[in-house]
Amino acid sequence: MTDHANSRRPKRGSYRPKPETLALLQVSGNPINGVGETTPRRPSPFFWHPPDQHPWGGLQIVARESSRKCPGSVSAFQAAYNYPELIPVADVRSEQSPEQLSLNLMRVALEHEADDVGIAPMDPLYVFEGYTINEPWVIVLALAHNYERLKEVPSDETNGVGVCDVGDQYAKGTRSSYALANWIRSQGYNAHPYPGPSAGALALIPPAIAAGLGELGKHGSLISRHFGSGVRLAGVTTDMPLVATAPDRFGADEFCATCQICTNACPPGAILPQKQMVRGVERWYVDFDKCIPYFAEASSCGICIAECPWTRPSVRPKLLATMARRLDL
Ligand code: SF4
């Protein structure tokens, strides 16, 4: 048990989904995610897409309701759904070079609440089935959690601190992605924002990894060298000519191979100890059928990202140094 464990966290193995939660589980989510498939394909729309688009829509409604029962969370998430207007694309295009436009774009993003920013060329595999994105570039924005607030998860009717920080980061992502899209439009190029927490056309973690914002952790979330697992994402797609940022390898993947902190902290035991083949890629994977019932009942959960040692500001620099030595990075 860590120094910041709290009484709202059931011990691993002691959690059982409520009967009404189990009644909503009609089909396994793992085949929908493509577990066991050896051929790459686009992801299927699933959790946080509109609830009538996937068979777990009923549980998604429960998840949303349980998070909104926590003090402060309604206004926190309302801010995330408060979309600014997009301006028309300017008639005259900036003639600056892709290098200069990329630098300017990153500066604008960091001036508008983004905590990190990366650029990746679009890959059709980033786009959910049934959606279309025509722009050739993806910009991914990282929004860092407040660790002191995040470690209060899970939330409930008595304590909404953790889930409110989730809502606050998504609200930052909405403001930041719209501000960046509008700046790009002011330069004469098209741009579309893709903030969370609702899912849209764009899957955000794969381009975030390609753009150097972090590595995939055993808990299925991004680990950033700057913020650990305490990070949320938003995206912007554009036809502005840009220069890609490089992937960042700092040893998170290798560290996960022997670390079991999130595995042991996860109440339903959903975090798988070995990588799985998922849509043609061998990667860390969380058992959807075990995670989501607890996630829905526990107001967004978040225990795995809060417990990850990379998330702890006092620990992260030591881990970076250790892994740099071990891997000769
Ligand atoms: S979010 Fe899911 S995987 Fe992470 S600790 Fe909670 S139940 Fe486990």
Ligand code: SF4
């Ligand atoms: S807690 Fe450990 S195993 Fe889990 S994601 Fe973090 S480093 Fe990886």
